[in-house]
Amino acid sequence: MAGLWNHSLQWVLACFSFCIISISAELQRFEHPIKANGSLGLLVIGDWGRRGHYNQSLVADQMGKIGEKLNIDLVVSTGDNFYENGLTSIHDPSFKKSFAKIYTAKSLQKQWYSVLGNHDYRGNVEAQLNPILRKIDRRWLCLRSFVLSSGIVDFFFVDTTPFVDNYFLRPGHHTYDWRGVLPRKEYLAKLLKDLDLALTASTANWKIVIGHHPIRSIGHHGDTAELIVRLLPTLEVHDIDIYINGHDHCLEHISSTRRKIQFLTSGGGSKAWKGDIDQLNQDGLKFYYDGQGFISAELTQTEARIVFYDIFGKVLHNLDLSKELYSIM
Numbered sequence: 582m583a584g585l586w587n588h589s590l591q592w593v594l595a596c597f598s599f600c601i602i603s604i605s606a607e608l609q610r611f612e613h614p615i616k617a618n619g620s621l622g623l624l625v626i627g628d629w630g631r632r633g634h635y636n637q638s639l640v641a642d643q644m645g646k647i648g649e650k651l652n653i654d655l656v657v658s659t660g661d662n663f664y665e666n667g668l669t670s671i672h673d674p675s676f677k678k679s680f681a682k683i684y685t686a687k688s689l690q691k692q693w694y695s696v697l698g699n700h701d702y703r704g705n706v707e708a709q710l711n712p713i714l715r716k717i718d719r720r721w722l723c724l725r726s727f728v729l730s731s732g733i734v735d736f737f738f739v740d741t742t743p744f745v746d747n748y749f750l751r752p753g754h755h756t757y758d759w760r761g762v763l764p765r766k767e768y769l770a771k772l773l774k775d776l777d778l779a780l781t782a783s784t785a786n787w788k789i790v791i792g793h794h795p796i797r798s799i800g801h802h803g804d805t806a807e808l809i810v811r812l813l814p815t816l817e818v819h820d821i822d823i824y825i826n827g828h829d830h831c832l833e834h835i836s837s838t839r840r841k842i843q844f845l846t847s848g849g850g851s852k853a854w855k856g857d858i859d860q861l862n863q864d865g866l867k868f869y870y871d872g873q874g875f876i877s878a879e880l881t882q883t884e885a886r887i888v889f890y891d892i893f894g895k896v897l898h899n900l901d902l903s904k905e906l907y908s909i910m
Contacts, residue, residue: 607775608737610728613655613692621731622651624689625876627659627793627827628698629850630679636873637851638683639892644875645686646894651877655691656684657736659827659847660698660793662723667704667758671713681718695723698793698827699742699757706758725761726772728779733882734787737779741792741826743768744807773815780819786882786906788821793828797837797844799859799869800829816842822885822902825876830854832876832889834868834900843900845887849873868898882906 615621624644631637648656663675701709708714714721725740742748743762748755762768780788794805796813805828816824817840825845830853833846844865853873874891887900 607771608726608728608779609724610730610779611694611722613729613731615731615733616652616654619733619881621655621734621880622653623655623657623878624648624653625657625659625825625845625847625878626850627846628661628830628848628852629658630661630663630675631851632675632678633683635852636892637679640850640873640875641683641686641689643890643892643894644684645688647875647877647890648686648688648691651879653688653691653877654731656689656693656720657791657825658693658695658723659791659825660696660742661700661827661848662695662698662709663704664700664851665703666755667701667706668708669705671708671711673705673708676714676717676721680721690720693720693722694729694736694738694791695721696738696791696793697723697725697740697742699745699748702742702748702757702759703755704758707760726776728783730783730785733785734789734880735779735783735785737776737788737790737821739776739790739792739812740772741794741805741808741812743772744811745794745805746807769811773811777815777819780815780821783819786904787823787880787885788819789823789825790816790821792824792826795826795828795833795844795846796824797835797865798826798829798833798846799835799862799866800831800833800846800848800871801854801857802829803859803862822904823887831872832868832870832874832891832897834866834887834889834898836865836867838865843887843902845876845900847874847876849875867900870897 729736827848
């Protein structure tokens with residue numbers, strides 16, 4: 582019991598240097614300040630950790646340039662942070678070789694908020710979640726599911742890998758680290774309940790959900806049926822604005838044909854799959870790019886601008902959203 586208490590205290594102290602923790606909902610909550618002018622800027626990258634290979638370093642260079650230009654406040658990772666099989670331990674050299682020594686630009690020395698992808702679950706999940714990694718690189722924060730609040734926007738990070746049946750029923754030659762997830766039925770039920778509570782409690786004008794797996798995609802993996810059945814109804818009930826994912830190694834924008842939700846894919850952090858496109862599932866498709874790149878987002882209380890970039894910093898696609906101020910009836 583004493584060991585568990587010490588571990589929990591260590592985690593709180595590690596987080597306290599950059600955030601304020603609230604326990605108003607079951608999901609752990611962090612706060613990140615906005616700029617003095619009331620805006621927030623960030624970059625979103627996914628499927629990246631390949632020790633600089635497959636153009637990861639080129640993407641990182643452009644992220645640094647765009648990050649400086651926009652004066653970003655934070656970086657979001659949509660998962661698959663370390664290929665091919667996550668981290669082996671807190672001493673795994675991949676942490677430095679795929680993260681700390683790659684994203685070296687001054688503008689990227691901001692807090693990173695990350696979720697796990699399916700490749701991360703093939704390694705030692707507890708290592709990647711361990712706050713000890715912050716002693717190696719203070720930017721790192723990775724949890725299964727949590728809430729990040731910046732006043733004008735709430736980000737809801739969701740652990741999507743345990744939703745996918747194939748990882749449990751047909752894992753093939755892969756081994757997954759399900760510690761903390763089993764029994765699966767109870768884990769998912771609690772996650773969905775906690776997410777519902779957090780969304781209900783949110784008074785932010787913008788609500789953005791981050792997960793690794795796509796709800797809608799025309800890429801290699803396509804739609805995630807389990808998320809459409811189990812996660813999407815909660816997001817629709819709460820009228821969220823944006824769902825951002827990785828998993829498919831591309832950049833993508835699909836608008837919901839039923840609600841106002843914008844489905845964005847940022848999975849071009851390194852290896853991409855050229856020409857791997859579903860030609861039959863393109864309802865609501867606004868943009869698709871089968872190459873490497875990343876996304877930027879700039880938000881104010883009533884405006885949001887999303888921009889997609891390739892590895893040369895070329896703007897590929899823009900999305901501009903606006904809305905009235907949120908009010909409590």
